Amino acid sequence: MSTPVTFHRDAPLRARNTFGLDVRAPLLVEVSDADALPALLASPEFKNAPPLVLGGGSNLLFVEPPDRPLLALTGRRVRRVGEPGDRLRLRAEAGVDWHGFVLDTLARGLGGLENLALIPGTVGAAPIQNIGAYGVEVREAVRAVEAYEPAADRFHRLSSEDCAFAYRDSVFKQQPGRFIVTAVEFELSRNASPRLEYAGIADELAARGVGLPTARDVADAVIALRQRKLPNPAVIGNAGSFFKNPIVPAGRAEALKADHPALPLFASGDADTRKLSAAWLIDACGWKGHRIDHGSGDAGVSAAHALVLVNHGGATGRELFDLARRIADSVHARFGVALEPEPRIIGATWTPPA
Ligand SMILES: Cc1cc2nc3c(=O)[nH]c(=O)nc-3n(C[C@H](O)[C@H](O)[C@H](O)COP(=O)(O)OP(=O)(O)OC[C@H]3O[C@@H](n4cnc5c(N)ncnc54)[C@H](O)[C@@H]3O)c2cc1C
Incomplete structure (x- = not known):
C-alpha cells in the first residue's frame, strides 16, 4: 500500500x-x-x-x-451513506474535484448541485466560502462537514448549523486555520425542482428549446452561460469574482438607487439589507478592461467581466493586490461603499477603505 x-x-x-x-x-x-x-x-x-x-x-x-x-x-473517495425517502446522502472526501462531483451526482439522477456546475476547485473548499452561483448556495445541500482541528487534536462532524454558513462565508472562513475539512456529506434529491429564477437560466433553456428541464439540462445551461461570461483560468489567470457583492442597509441601497437608477439591487436574505452588484460599481468607475501600465504591465481587469482580476502572464501577486486596492478605493470614493475581496490573500492584509 x-x-x-x-x-x-x-x-x-x-x-x-x-x-x-x-x-x-x-x-x-x-x-x-x-x-x-x-x-x-x-x-x-x-x-x-x-x-x-x-x-x-x-x-x-x-x-x-x-x-x-x-x-x-488528495483523498478522492465518494460513497453513499444513507437513502432517506427520495433522497440520497453522499460523502465525498476533500480532494474530490468539485465539478466532477457535480457531474457524478447528475449521472446518479440527483438534483441540487446543478446550478453550481463548473465552479473550479475541490469538495473540501466548497464549504469554506459557501460557494454560490446562479441563485443557489452549497449550504442548501450540505448535511455535515467532517474536519480535523489541529490545536485541539480532534476530529469533528459539524452540522450545517455549526458551519454558520452565510453569503460567501462560514465558520471556516471566519476562523482560518482552525479546521481542516476532510470530507463533506451532501443530501440530494431525486425529485428536486429546478431553480431557474436567476437571470439568464430560463432564457438559455428557452434558446435550447428545453421546455421541462431536468437537473442535467440546467447544468448544461449554467455551463454554457459560465463559458460565455467568465474568463477561463487555463487561458488567462484569474480567481473568478475578486470582490464580494457588498451588503448595505436597505435605506442606503435605496438612496444609491435614487442617485444611480441603473444600479442593480438584490435581496440579501435579510429584510433590513440589500446586496449591491460589485461588478456594476467597478464598471461605473471605468475599470473594465483596464491593464496596469507599470511593473510587469500584466495585472488587469477582465474586459469581459468587471469583477474578475486577471494575470495577462507575468503579473505578481503584489501588483494584483495593489490593483484591487485602487479599485476598492475608487468605488469607495465615488459611492461610499467598501468592497471586500473574496479570495484568501496570502502575505498581505486587506484593510477596508478609510
Ligand atoms: C473562473 C472561476 C470561477 C469561479 N466561480 C465561482 C462561483 O461561481 N462561486 C463561488 O462561490 N466561487 C467561485 N470561484 C472561486 C473558487 O472556485 C471557489 O471558492 C472554490 O471553492 C475554491 O476551491 P479550491 O479548492 O480551489 O480552494 P483554494 O483556492 O485552494 O482555497 C480557498 C480557501 O479555502 C481553504 N481550503 C481549501 N481546502 C480546504 C480544506 N480542505 N480545509 C480547510 N480549508 C480549505 C484554503 O486554505 C483557502 O483559504 C471561482 C473561481 C474561478 C477561478
Whole structure:
C-alpha cells in the first residue's frame, strides 16, 4: 500500500493557483488519508507552523510566497451513506474535484448541485466560502462537514448549523486555520425542482428549446452561460469574482438607487439589507478592461467581466493586490461603499477603505 503522506520541498505553485502566479512553497505535503493528520501535524515541521490548506488554488492570491507549510488533501473517495425517502446522502472526501462531483451526482439522477456546475476547485473548499452561483448556495445541500482541528487534536462532524454558513462565508472562513475539512456529506434529491429564477437560466433553456428541464439540462445551461461570461483560468489567470457583492442597509441601497437608477439591487436574505452588484460599481468607475501600465504591465481587469482580476502572464501577486486596492478605493470614493475581496490573500492584509 502506498504511503498516505508525500513531501515536496521548494514546490512550484504556478500550476496550483489559478492566477498562475509564479511562487514556490518551502514545503508542500500531500495527504491521501485524513487519519494521517494527527501524527503529521504533531511532527516538528508542523508543530509551530500550522499549515495552510491548498485545494485547487482557485480562490487564493499569493502576494508573497507562503511562509508556512502547505497541506493538500488528495483523498478522492465518494460513497453513499444513507437513502432517506427520495433522497440520497453522499460523502465525498476533500480532494474530490468539485465539478466532477457535480457531474457524478447528475449521472446518479440527483438534483441540487446543478446550478453550481463548473465552479473550479475541490469538495473540501466548497464549504469554506459557501460557494454560490446562479441563485443557489452549497449550504442548501450540505448535511455535515467532517474536519480535523489541529490545536485541539480532534476530529469533528459539524452540522450545517455549526458551519454558520452565510453569503460567501462560514465558520471556516471566519476562523482560518482552525479546521481542516476532510470530507463533506451532501443530501440530494431525486425529485428536486429546478431553480431557474436567476437571470439568464430560463432564457438559455428557452434558446435550447428545453421546455421541462431536468437537473442535467440546467447544468448544461449554467455551463454554457459560465463559458460565455467568465474568463477561463487555463487561458488567462484569474480567481473568478475578486470582490464580494457588498451588503448595505436597505435605506442606503435605496438612496444609491435614487442617485444611480441603473444600479442593480438584490435581496440579501435579510429584510433590513440589500446586496449591491460589485461588478456594476467597478464598471461605473471605468475599470473594465483596464491593464496596469507599470511593473510587469500584466495585472488587469477582465474586459469581459468587471469583477474578475486577471494575470495577462507575468503579473505578481503584489501588483494584483495593489490593483484591487485602487479599485476598492475608487468605488469607495465615488459611492461610499467598501468592497471586500473574496479570495484568501496570502502575505498581505486587506484593510477596508478609510
Ligand atoms: C473562473 C472561476 C470561477 C469561479 N466561480 C465561482 C462561483 O461561481 N462561486 C463561488 O462561490 N466561487 C467561485 N470561484 C472561486 C473558487 O472556485 C471557489 O471558492 C472554490 O471553492 C475554491 O476551491 P479550491 O479548492 O480551489 O480552494 P483554494 O483556492 O485552494 O482555497 C480557498 C480557501 O479555502 C481553504 N481550503 C481549501 N481546502 C480546504 C480544506 N480542505 N480545509 C480547510 N480549508 C480549505 C484554503 O486554505 C483557502 O483559504 C471561482 C473561481 C474561478 C477561478
